[in-house]
Amino acid sequence: MRKIFFITFGCKVNHYETECMKSMFREADYDITEDMTEADAVVINSCTVTSSGDSRALTALRRARAALPEAVIALTGCYPQANRDEAAKLSEADIIAGTKSRAHIVELVGNCLANKSRVVELSDYGSDDLFEPLKCTRFDSNTRAFVKIQDGCDQFCSYCLIPFARGRCRSKPVEVLRDEVRAIAEGGVKEIVLSGINLAFYGREWGLDLADAAEICAETQGIERIRLGSLEPEMMSEELLQRLKALPQFCPQFHLSLQSGCERTLKAMNRKYTAAEYLALTERIRSIFPDCSFTTDVMVGFPQETDEDHAESVEFIRKAGFAKVHVFRYSRRKGTRADKMTGQVPESVKTQRWQEMTAAADETREKYLSSLVGKTVPVLFERENSTEFHRGYAPDYTLIKISRKNPEKSLRNRIISVIIEEYGHDCCIGSAVPDV
Known part of the structure; x- marks a missing residue:
């Protein structure tokens, strides 16, 4: 089974589009790997909002090529779409595709793996372009x-x-x-x-x-x-x-x-x-x-x-x-x-x-x-990242932590009321009501 590794920069839309591409590759019997060194192909989904965003994407491209000289590397997303002439010259990438080509990214990667031919697929947007037909039903987080x-x-x-x-x-x-x-x-x-x-x-x-x-x-x-x-x-x-x-x-x-x-x-x-x-x-x-x-x-x-x-x-x-x-x-x-x-x-x-x-x-x-201390809020708990706290988000998107009394117990994907007792640098800390 072919293995593919993803690198994503930028906004939540970019991250959604990466999840869609992952779904498409899974359906084509690729294995999504978290270890780039074992990948047969790498897809870099780029951002171009700032010059530093460009730099991060290009650095990732060069590092991927240095680490994987035989792998297929695809650069996609906003950077090549907005900077087509510059992107087309990037010899480190086997595939250059902008924000219009994700619907058939699997085909592009598959063809490149089979025949090693380089592909540059960049085209202008027109006034009659439709919404890109991508969808995703599986996410890294199930909350x-x-x-x-x-x-x-x-x-x-x-x-x-x-x-x-x-x-x-x-x-x-x-x-x-x-x-x-x-x-x-x-x-x-x-x-x-x-x-x-x-x-x-x-x-x-x-x-x-x-x-x-x-x-x-x-x-x-x-x-x-x-x-x-x-x-x-x-x-x-x-x-x-x-x-x-x-x-x-x-x-x-x-x-x-x-x-x-x-x-x-x-x-x-x-x-x-x-x-x-x-x-x-x-x-x-x-x-x-x-x-x-x-x-x-x-x-x-x-x-x-x-x-x-x-x-x-x-x-x-x-x-x-x-x-x-x-x-x-x-x-x-x-x-x-x-x-x-x-x-x-x-x-x-x-x-x-x-x-x-x-x-x-x-x-x-x-x-x-500080204004939240004393309030009781419903919290959707997510994956625990330590044995010390359960953590999740209130409706206002404040990060809430409660003590994890039983390290073996998970509250993931449960909504529980929490009374906020104190606040920290970037979160609030409280107790579940009733105690869990």
């Missing part, structure tokens, strides 16, 4: 499944390559989603996380929206939790929020993409909302979901960002009361408008601003976790 329901982006933010790497917005057909979620539930998964490149645009081509996808999950026997991936703030309508509120399985954790808390910077980024509109939305959501949490992404060092702009963004982070903030430095991407802007911020300044923003994010994180 939570990320399900990609949307691909592509029409926003063209001035710093971003993703519209070039993923094409225009398109959605998974309703019946395909229904069948996939049913199969996932039959496999024992209790929590679905709906994911996409621009998730809030789901169903727009058919007059549907994200609530329709969530309702399909809620109607599926065995699904006890529904989460949403990253969301664009301007797409969160009152009707959508009310329909989500009506679903008992909905977990009110909102990852609302921010990028900057500075009005001037948001406009330069070509974001479609103001900081004031964003803040008003969080207040509206809190009025509908009193126990909700907000997480976000924030960029520092965007071209022409001044010290005053940065200070405005830091203050916004403190004001919004995020449960968690991912802070990252602006990365120049060739082909974007921001790459051509004057006033590029020096790396040393980006680093300083990253440190300042991270400190503010840590403050808001601690404040949020």
Whole structure:
């Protein structure tokens, strides 16, 4: 039996697509190995959101080739799709395929294993491209499944390559989603996380929206939790929020993409909302979901960002009361408008601003976790990673730990009420009610 090893970078959509490719290779009688040194083939699923993402993928490619000179190595994903000319020249890869070729990746690898011919399969996206026919019913974790329901982006933010790497917005057909979620539930998964490149645009081509996808999950026997991936703030309508509120399985954790808390910077980024509109939305959501949490992404060092702009963004982070903030430095991407802007911020300044923003994010994180002490929350427990604690997640996606009194006992895939007694650096600690 042929053995294949996977390396995945980037977002949850990429990880979902890797799980789909694993399923396809299993059906073709490949063995998915966790040891690269024994693999006959390696698939690297890349990310190109930042230059460091490119570097990690290329480093992995070179290391794989050095370790396995006779193996077939495939580079797929966003990096080769957005950087086709550069990717086509990468001699370390036997197969270069972008984000349009995963449906027949098994065929490409099989042919290459048989005849050792090199393949470069990269093509442009068109306006009539349909949603890529991938699906997955088996996941490494049997407690939570990320399900990609949307691909592509029409926003063209001035710093971003993703519209070039993923094409225009398109959605998974309703019946395909229904069948996939049913199969996932039959496999024992209790929590679905709906994911996409621009998730809030789901169903727009058919007059549907994200609530329709969530309702399909809620109607599926065995699904006890529904989460949403990253969301664009301007797409969160009152009707959508009310329909989500009506679903008992909905977990009110909102990852609302921010990028900057500075009005001037948001406009330069070509974001479609103001900081004031964003803040008003969080207040509206809190009025509908009193126990909700907000997480976000924030960029520092965007071209022409001044010290005053940065200070405005830091203050916004403190004001919004995020449960968690991912802070990252602006990365120049060739082909974007921001790459051509004057006033590029020096790396040393980006680093300083990253440190300042991270400190503010840590403050808001601690404040949020401390506010949970004394509350009782339902926790979906996952795989234990030590003999000391059971660990799982509350509906707001806070990591919860309880003492593991019996090292032989597992709570995996069970939902148990926990009273939170204290908080730590990045989690809360409590006791099960009743004791387990």
